[in-house]
Amino acid sequence: MLIGAARTPAELDAMVARRAAGLPLEHVVGWAEFCGLRIAVDPRVFVPRRRTEFLVGHAIALARQAAGDDAAGPGRLAADSGGRAPARRRAVVVDLCCGSGAAGAAVAAALGGRIELHAADIDPAAVRCARRNLAASAQVHEGDLYDPLPAALRGRVDVLIANVPYVPTGEVGLLPPEARIHEERVALDGGADGLDVMRRVTAAAPLWLAPGGHLLVETSERQAPQAAGILARGGLTPRVASSSEMNVTVVIGTRPARQSEPGG
């Protein structure tokens, strides 16, 4: 990869030196491959992990259903369709804790133009990077979790992707140096049991999700039962999906279709 990326022998020497000093390969070349896309990754911004493609696959399927692509899915019925065909519309997707914006970019690429995409992150470097990767396909907001999202999204989000930090504080020191040293702590540390950010995301999720909308979080296999419990207590119907091949677990929480607006 370095040979392919360097334009001169001198540049190759410099890249090899940076990699040998422990910089992640993606930070050296400036991009990561994710879902077949080339995602720009600036220094210190979280490198999108290949295992997160599993979460994105589920997000794409759910966004397609919401957009009415899947006749068997819960797409909204057109008023004049006599209940026969789901109306095709733009799915509303939010990529919370978006980092480089890789997950949102992959969903946008799969859905073509039929998506209203918002992304948000607290780290200004991540937000700058996501704005480049998502360009015209999304609005990218900077701030704490839902704080920077437009209020008009409340109760309208079909698919809420939240690949939040989930490493327990006591285990951050055990991560490979590429993560421990070269990615921001805020991108990794999920608190004592790793689930603190997920708890905060879940607590407010029913306010933002459309009826029947979905929250998707990645966890470790060990955390999954606890994460499913947190989603259930937050009023969402949880299901766990995992892939041993990709070594990844995703918990999907669905807002019941007929639940009333919290506080409304």
Ligand SMILES: C[S@@+](CC[C@H](N)C(=O)[O-])C[C@H]1O[C@@H](n2cnc3c(N)ncnc32)[C@H](O)[C@@H]1O
């Ligand atoms: C594990 S990384 C995932 C990044 C991206 N979703 C991906 O899969 O490549 C977690 C991201 O959450 C962001 N983050 C952590 N706490 C946050 C908060 N309170 N509000 C918004 N973003 C936060 C970090 O800056 C980091 O970019």
